[in-house]
Amino acid sequence: MNCETFQLKELVGEPLEIREVLRCLLHTIVFHRALGLVRPKDVECELFELTYVQCGDHELDKKIEEKIDQFIAWVDKHPNKKSQICLSFYEVKNKHPSWFGNKTERFYWEQWYINLHVLNPKSHTKRHNSKAPLSTGENTSEEGSSRRTALESSLREVLFQIISFVNEKKDHIPPVQNSEIISFPYEISTPSASDSSFGWHADVLKRMLQTGHPSMLS
């Protein structure tokens, strides 16, 4: 089984905006993969003129909020950096029993990479203040609103992108094995505060090795 990878267009914004962006994107992706009986819940974005859909699963909501908090905490320590959040769907399969006992292995069949560039609001405003000290208030508010409008437009494009990806490729989706709302186990990976960028990429490499064909591992 192959693993489909989708890279979403990069979104640039401040931490508060990125929080809302992540909610929007993660819920939208999971909504397309939650094939259990769903009563969809429309959610209006607080910062953007956008409506996205949630499954209405409390566990999912909680997990997404936790991951977003984790990510924002990492962003606070690594300001003005480009980063990625990866939402993966996998299957759990039992390996052949070995000397070490029965091990389960994850086979990732889909990965969504959300590319973000989180701006540090303090450094952002300082930079603009130094350029035009006389009319800083107006400039920053106008630039802020135009940046937000641009972010909203980009977010809409990314949502379109998600819908297109979801529709283009469906053959790799495994059969549904349960009656739960969230039909497939999933994982949300964020850059950890303790990990360096190298460590994070090592984690991605490890996952790629796990999802590779058996011939690759031999």
Add this chain to the structure above:
Amino acid sequence: MASPSEADRTEQIVVHFLHKTLHTVLASRIPHIRLAPRPSSGKRDRWFNLDLGDLPGPIAQHGAFMDPLVIDVLLTPRRDASESGAGEVVVERWIAQCVPWHGAPQHPHDVGSFQPRTYKKSVILLRSLYALLRLLPAHRIFRMLCSSGQPYNYDLGYRVYSFAPPFSRAEGADLKQYSFSPVETLFGQLVVSVQYRPSLAAFNLEISPLMSPMIITDYIGSPAAEPSRPFPSSLPNWASRPTTSQNPPRGFRPSAVVAPQFDRPHSWNAAPMAHHPLSSPHDRVAKVGSSPPEHYGRLGSNQRSLSDRKANFKFDDFRLSPPFSTSTSPSPPTLGGHSLQSRLQMETAPMSIPMSATGKSQMHRSPNLSDPFKSLLPRPSPRSTRPDLSSQESPSKSRSFRKTEGLSSGGDIYSNLHMYAAYKGLKDGPDDSGRFSALSSGGSPRYAFSRSSSRFSMQDDLDDTDFSYPFAVDDVDTSDSHTRSPDVKDAEYSSSHKSQKAAVGMLVHMLKTAPPLRQDQSCSSQSSDLNGEVSLNTSVLSRKTSDALEELQAYKEMKNFLLSESGAMTKLQESLQQKKRDKE
């Protein structure tokens, strides 16, 4: 060659897919459909695992199930009814269709897994459709119209066709198109596409000042209105013009025909196949105007028995299975998705809160309510002591007041006083005797009391209080009532309704007239049976005080004596010293 059952199932999937598409679009664009109350029947439409509730009545008619389903979403300026149709603009056109295979139909090698995959892909397609509806510009107008209680100068309507009238060149130039990836079925490909206006800025939506407030008595959103009622003609044209148009589409039928309640194909329906297009023509005519699936799937007059419609293939390995209607029994059909079906059935069972539980809870509450002194009193003795009272003592004895027993054991005065106070707060309950026995554990082993006349006098006193417990519940007479005499029992029953008030009043009264602090004769005005105890208590008190006084006096005398003695001693010493000096 596909078997008849596979063809049936595919047909059901296609029919329901088109209906679900229609429902999804209308629920996302037409305010009165979105805001219609959900029926209280509790049934959920589980097709494609997308629960949107039920449509509030007949929506539109359509042709054969292989015909395209075309839905135009119209933005119409709000004007008089005579100007219907003028100025309306198509802001979106949705087309859903099962496009037949060109040439020979393709039959997959693995039919058993093909249909589940088809169904799964259809589920995902509908999810995408739902999400896309929220991204398009018309959704913003829909939200404004839904959220605002005031009328706008525009409104959203719709029109359903089975043939898409072409747009003019000017109209076509303003529209963008988006097509979803098709889903393959046995009959063809399920294709969904939309043509939409990318910008609606030209339409200046604002709250309409022209509309005078009017009361729509049969507003479809009213809780008093039946959701299954046919679309009322009294509503303005801009609110709903589902089927009336100047150019009726093919397959159009007037919606004035009264239609029965829309019924969905559930496996638990008594007659699940009644709606099926291959059912008897009579049934089909009776249900004209009720739902789109009624008119899909006119494959001819072939009548197939229900048994033939049972699935030959199994969904054993696939938990995502359509809620096919295959049998008249409410049990799930022979599909592999048993857990899904059973879960669905469990979900549709209405919840009922048994009254006995609430009654019990109230009953459970009553002991607490009827025993406000429980927190003040020491922990009651185990229940085993109560049988000692109830079983071993005769009723007559239990009714008598044993003063001597209570005091002869040498118990301190305070336990007796507590008992008195507790008696004043006595409630009609089986715990009373047990409570008293607990109290007497410090002194009197067994205490019984009379509840006949004294209680009623206290009750009368308490009735004067204005306290009323909001959740007063009548006491429950349990099996321990056999220990009481019949007349007492009658008295208790008659005064049980005042028990709560009496209890709290007693508490207040007790606090106000705490016996240890008051040594006047007001307590003796209570029941005659208690007078002896009260006077005895006061005499004990006075005795102790008098003893103390006597002791004090004795000490004083001793002190004086000692002082006097000491004085005498000093004088003697002085005299002796003088004598010594004289001698020297």
